Each structure stands twice: as C-alpha cells, then as structure tokens.
Amino acid sequence: MPVYRQTYSHYEGSYLPRSLAWTLIARRGILHAWRKKWFRFVLIACLFPFLVMVMRFYLAANLDVLNYFGFDPGSVRDILDIDITFYYRFLIMQSFACFIMVILTGSDLIASDRRTKALTLYLSKPITRLDYLFGKASIALFFLYLVQMIPCLTLVFLYAFFNEDWGYITGNIQLIFRIILLSHIYIVPLTALILAISSMTRSRVTATVMFCVVFFVPETFVNILRALMDESWMNPDYFTLFSLGRILEQLSPIIFKQEAPFDVHWIWYALVLSVIVGLCGLILNKQIRAVDVVK
Amino acid sequence: MADIQIKNLSKWYGEVLGVSNITAHIQPGVIGLLGPNGAGKSTLLKILTGQLRADTGGATIGGIPVWNRIHLYEIIGFCPDMEKFYERLTGWEFLTYMARLHGMSKSKARKTAREALHIMGLDDAIDKRIGAYSKGMRQRVKFAQAILHDPEVIFLDEPMQGMDPIGRLQTAEMIREYGRRGKTILVSSHILNEVEDMTHRILVLNHGQLLAEGDVHEIRELIEEQPRHVRILCPERRKLSNILVGCSEVQTITFGDDPGELMVQTLSPDAFYQRLPDMVMNQGLSIDQIETLDDNLESVFEYLVK
Numbered sequence: 160m161p162v163y164r165q166t167y168s169h170y171e172g173s174y175l176p177r178s179l180a181w182t183l184i185a186r187r188g189i190l191h192a193w194r195k196k197w198f199r200f201v202l203i204a205c206l207f208p209f210l211v212m213v214m215r216f217y218l219a220a221n222l223d224v225l226n227y228f229g230f231d232p233g234s235v236r237d238i239l240d241i242d243i244t245f246y247y248r249f250l251i252m253q254s255f256a257c258f259i260m261v262i263l264t265g266s267d268l269i270a271s272d273r274r275t276k277a278l279t280l281y282l283s284k285p286i287t288r289l290d291y292l293f294g295k296a297s298i299a300l301f302f303l304y305l306v307q308m309i310p311c312l313t314l315v316f317l318y319a320f321f322n323e324d325w326g327y328i329t330g331n332i333q334l335i336f337r338i339i340l341l342s343h344i345y346i347v348p349l350t351a352l353i354l355a356i357s358s359m360t361r362s363r364v365t366a367t368v369m370f371c372v373v374f375f376v377p378e379t380f381v382n383i384l385r386a387l388m389d390e391s392w393m394n395p396d397y398f399t400l401f402s403l404g405r406i407l408e409q410l411s412p413i414i415f416k417q418e419a420p421f422d423v424h425w426i427w428y429a430l431v432l433s434v435i436v437g438l439c440g441l442i443l444n445k446q447i448r449a450v451d452v453v454k
Numbered sequence: 455m456a457d458i459q460i461k462n463l464s465k466w467y468g469e470v471l472g473v474s475n476i477t478a479h480i481q482p483g484v485i486g487l488l489g490p491n492g493a494g495k496s497t498l499l500k501i502l503t504g505q506l507r508a509d510t511g512g513a514t515i516g517g518i519p520v521w522n523r524i525h526l527y528e529i530i531g532f533c534p535d536m537e538k539f540y541e542r543l544t545g546w547e548f549l550t551y552m553a554r555l556h557g558m559s560k561s562k563a564r565k566t567a568r569e570a571l572h573i574m575g576l577d578d579a580i581d582k583r584i585g586a587y588s589k590g591m592r593q594r595v596k597f598a599q600a601i602l603h604d605p606e607v608i609f610l611d612e613p614m615q616g617m618d619p620i621g622r623l624q625t626a627e628m629i630r631e632y633g634r635r636g637k638t639i640l641v642s643s644h645i646l647n648e649v650e651d652m653t654h655r656i657l658v659l660n661h662g663q664l665l666a667e668g669d670v671h672e673i674r675e676l677i678e679e680q681p682r683h684v685r686i687l688c689p690e691r692r693k694l695s696n697i698l699v700g701c702s703e704v705q706t707i708t709f710g711d712d713p714g715e716l717m718v719q720t721l722s723p724d725a726f727y728q729r730l731p732d733m734v735m736n737q738g739l740s741i742d743q744i745e746t747l748d749d750n751l752e753s754v755f756e757y758l759v760k
Contacts, residue, residue, distance in 0.1 A: 276536035276538070448506070
C-alpha cells in the first residue's frame with residue numbers, strides 16, 4: 160500500500176482529564192529513574208537507616224527476643240526506648256538522604272529537556288507550563304518523600320503495630336503533623352531550588368555543582384563571619400539567615416519543640432525560606448518557556 | 455479545516471528582533487516557510503504553536519487565538535528542529551508517551567504509537583532505543599509524534615533533515631497527502647527543492663520580516679526589477695541572436711556553453727514569449743527547446759533575500 164494511503168482516523172476515544180496531565184510526566188520520570196540500577200542501589204542505601212530502625216522498633220516491642228541471643232532485655236531497655244525526639248533525630252538523619260536524592264533525581268529534570276530541546280515538545284502539547292513543572296517537581300518530591308517522610312510516618316505506624324497499641328497513633332496526632340511539617344520544610348525548598356537550578360543549565364553536572372555551591376558556600380561564609388564578628392556590635396547569628404542549611408537547622412528543632420541553635424526568632428528564618436522558594440518560582444517561570452536562538 | 459490568520463505580529467528578544475509586523479493568511483494546504491538562518495522562522499513557528507507570546511499583534515488558528523489555549527493544541531502537531539531525544543526510550547515508548555500527553559488512553563496510545571511507527575517504516579525499530587537510531591530514523595520518529603493524533607494543523611521545522619532519499623520521498627508524499635485532505639501544513643526548510651516538491655505556496659521571511667506570501671510563480675511575476683533568464687536551444691543561434699538584438703523586450707543576449715544554447719534576459723517575459731514565435735517563423739528558424747531558468751523557488755528566494 161502506498162505510504163500516503165496509510166493514515167489515521169481522528170481519535171474519537173475519551174481523553175485523560177487535563178487536571179491529570181502532570182501525572183504522566185511524573186510517572187515517566189519516576190520510571191526512568193527506577194530503571195537505573197545504580198539509582199536503585201542508592202535509594203536502598205538511603206533507606207538502610209529506616210530498615211535498621213524497623214529492627215529496633217521490633218526489638219523494643221519484643222524484648223524477650225533478646226533472650227535468644229543471650230542479652231539481658233533489661234540492660235538495653237533504655238537504649239531501645241522511643242520518644243518524640245527519636246522521630247526528630249530520624250528526620251534530621253534522613254535529611255542527608257534527601258540531599259543526595261534531590262541531586263540525583265532533580266539536577267537533570269529540566270536540564271535534560273533544555274539540552275535536548277524537549278521543552279518545545281512539551282509546550283506544544285495540550286499541557287500547561289504548570290502541568291510540566293508540577294510533573295517534574297513530583298518526580299523529585301516522590302523520592303524525597305520516599306526517603307524521609309514516608310519512612311518516619313511508617314515508623315509511627317510500626318510502633319503502634321508492634322506494640323498492638325493503636326491508641327498510640329490517635330494519641331500522637333500532633334507528632335504526625337510535626338513529621339509532615341518538618342519533612343516539607345526540607346523537601347519543598349530543596350525541590351524548588353534544584354528545579355530552579357536545573358532550569359538554568361543544560362548539564363546535570365553543572366546543576367549539581369551549582370546546587371552544592373548555593374548550599375555550602377554561604378554556609379562557609381556565615382561560619383567565618385560568625386567567628387569574626389564582634390558580638391557587642393550585632394548578633395552574629397543574624398548571618399545564618401543567608402544560609403539555607405542554617406535556616407533548616409534553625410527551623411527543624413522549633414517544630415519538634417527542641418532548643419533552637421541560633422538566637423534569632425524563627426519567623427525570620429521562615430520568611431527567608433519563603434523568599435527563597437518564591438525566587439525559585441520566579442526563575443522557573445522565566446526559564447520554562449520556549450526559547451529561540453537568534454543567530 | 456483550520457486556517458491560520460496572522461495579524462501585525464511582532465516578537466523581540468530584548469533588543470534583538472525575532473519577527474516584525476507579520477501579517478499573513480494561511481489557507482489549508484501545504485505552505486513552505488522559507489528564510490535564511492535567523493530570519494525568524496522558528497520564532498514564528500513557536501508563536502503559532504503557542505510556546506511564545508507575541509509582543510504585539512497576534513495569530514489565530516480556526517479563529518481561536520493561539521496563546522494560552524490548551525485545547526487548541528489538541529488539533530496542532532509540531533515537529534521541532536531537535537536532534538536529541540530521550541535516548542533511553544524505545545521509539546514505541548516515546549510515541550506512546552507523546553500520545554498520552556495528547557490525552558489518549560493508555561491502550562489507544564500504545565496502538566496509535568505502533569501504527570505511527572509502521573507508517574513511518576520503523577516496524578523493525580519498534581523496540582530499539584532511540585539512542586541507537588540513525589539520524590534519519592530519529593527524524594521519522596519526530597515526524598510521527600507530530601501527526602500521531604491526526605491534527606488539523608501541522609507545523610514542521612526542517613522535517614526531512616538527515617533523512618535518506620526514500621524517506622524524503624515518502625515523507626514529502628505524506629505531507630502532500632495531508633495537504634490534499636484539507637490539513638494546514640506549514641513546512642520550514644532550508645532545502646528549497648524539498649519545499650518545491652511539496653508545494654508552490656510559500657512564505658518568505660528575512661530579518662524577521664515577511665518578504666513575500668503566495669504562489670512562487672505569482673511572486674516571481676511581481677519581482678519586476680529582476681530580468682527573467684530564458685534559455686533557448688536553436689541550431690542556428692547566431693541568426694536567432696541577430697533577430698533578438700532588435701527586439702525591445704530583450705535586455706542581453708549571451709551564447710551558452712552547449713551547442714545551440716542562447717541565454718536571453720528580458721524584463722517583459724510575457725511580451726517576449728508573444729513575439730518570439732513570429733520572429734522565428736518569419737526567418738524560417740526552428741527552436742528545439744525553450745525554458746525559463748529563474749521562474750523557480752530557488753531564484754525567487756535568492757532575489758527576495760539578497
């Protein structure tokens with residue numbers, strides 16, 4: 160049959176609701192990441208502390224098991240004791256996994272589309288820029304939730320499950336909210352930052368380097384300034400407002416009613432964090448659009 | 455059927471001009487979009503596909519403004535000028551993904567992607583990663599994603615770049631067929647012969663401005679200051695040249711390299727063609743062949759852009 164006779168009939172079937180268009184991009188990206196062996200390895204490594212904690216929860220609820228291994232349950236009871244600060248420490252520990260994950264999943268999210276000019280393919284399809292952005296952000300968010308918030312919430316449920324005490328969950332609703340809030344304090348700014356940086360370059364490596372520079376360089380300067388500054392002139396802790404790492408460090412304990420490390424009201428840190436996320440939004444709004452190279 | 459109406463459309467990139475004050479009405483059928491690098495072709499295509507917002511003026515497709523109309527993009531197919539793809543995806547996965555982005559159900563998207571690959575002659579490469587595709591195969595996949603949802607309006611940016619001759623012929627025929635079916639197809643290409651094979655209707659851009667719009671031959675007629683080059687093969691070319699010297703429509707006469715070849719330049723081709731038979735007959739001469747050399751796309755393009 161001549162090639163020009165082979166053609167299509169117009170699609171008459173049902174269309175995916177427009178509000179779900181972003182899920183296609185998210186699913187594609189998650190599957191794409193999951194296909195890589197090394198990525199799966201890193202993901203499991205990031206979840207290793209969670210697996211250890213599951214063992215700990217089990218042992219805390221079943222101290223008698225230790226008798227089989229020749230340990231005295233009474234001697235480890237205090238070590239295995241679990242209180243609210245345990246979850247806080249777990250979330251802080253997993254923030255490192257968040258850092259690794261956000262680089263691995265986020266640095267190439269938009270950079271690759273800019274590199275291959277795929278952005279123009281997306282933008283000519285019946286999806287909005289917001290669909291595209293939300294789809295891309297969801298890829299990073301998914302893996303960050305997977306290494307930080309979901310394991311921590313799972314631990315809360317496992318505690319109730321191992322101890323057969325479901326009242327533990329209803330009695331600790333505030334704890335669940337705190338876990339969700341603290342996770343978002345980390346996950347949202349990190350995702351916004353990596354997406355903004357990824358949208359400014361065409362290279363995964365450049366995006367990774369830029370992210371590390373934005374994260375660590377101000378922190379180093381802040382440390383130097385705090386060491387040099389005379390306290391009688393101004394509170395040197397104010398310099399920590401210029402470091403994303405220090406902002407997260409200050410806000411995290413406040414959510415769990417722990418002692419904050421710096422002597423500046425948390426509202427300032429929350430404000431600066433909002434400004435950072437807002438700036439990332441502005442960058443993304445400027446960058447995620449069709450561009451044309453005028454020769 | 456959907457026509458494209460462009461009115462006073464301008465786009466600037468800071469101080470650099472993208473396109474300037476373009477007004478055109480594109481009817482269904484195949485239209486060539488021509489212009490040298492930096493002429494504003496890609497900018498125009500991106501504005502028409504709703505990816506860029508015009509600074510002034512605007513464009514409509516089927517009467518609907520193109521900017522920020524998501525549902526309009528369901529009837530648009532766009533084949534961008536890009537060489538790299540999602541290298542890890544197979545051609546089938548890529549097209550399924552593109553079909554899904556157009557809102558098709560999973561099963562329909564898979565079926566459509568398979569059909570599209572079949573139509574583009576890529577049955578054997580269906581499960582092959584795009585990273586292993588040749589440039590021509592990538593071009594076919596790119597073309598397939600532009601047509602797989604059977605759009606009413608198709609924008610093609612250098613669609614045949616890197617294709618093998620058979621692929622070019624098939625794609626050109628497919629584009630012509632789409633045009634015959636009433637689709638509106640705007641094809642941007644550097645290769646004038648390719649465009650000429652598909653259509654005689656063109657838009658010519660240069661430095662962001664629309665230089666000409668319409669049929670190649672009609673445009674050529676309008677370029678009055680450029681004399682028409684006529685090639686005549688006559689066994690007695692010296693005699694013929696003596697006659698033509700006295701003809702007021704003839705500007706210059708030169709002898710060509712081939713035996714019997716005579717090159718004539720005229721500013722009034724119609725009048726020249728009318729007088730030529732009488733002049734030849736009266737002298738008892740014969741003419742083997744006569745052809746106009748620059749009544750083609752390449753010459754029109756050259757005259758307009760130079």
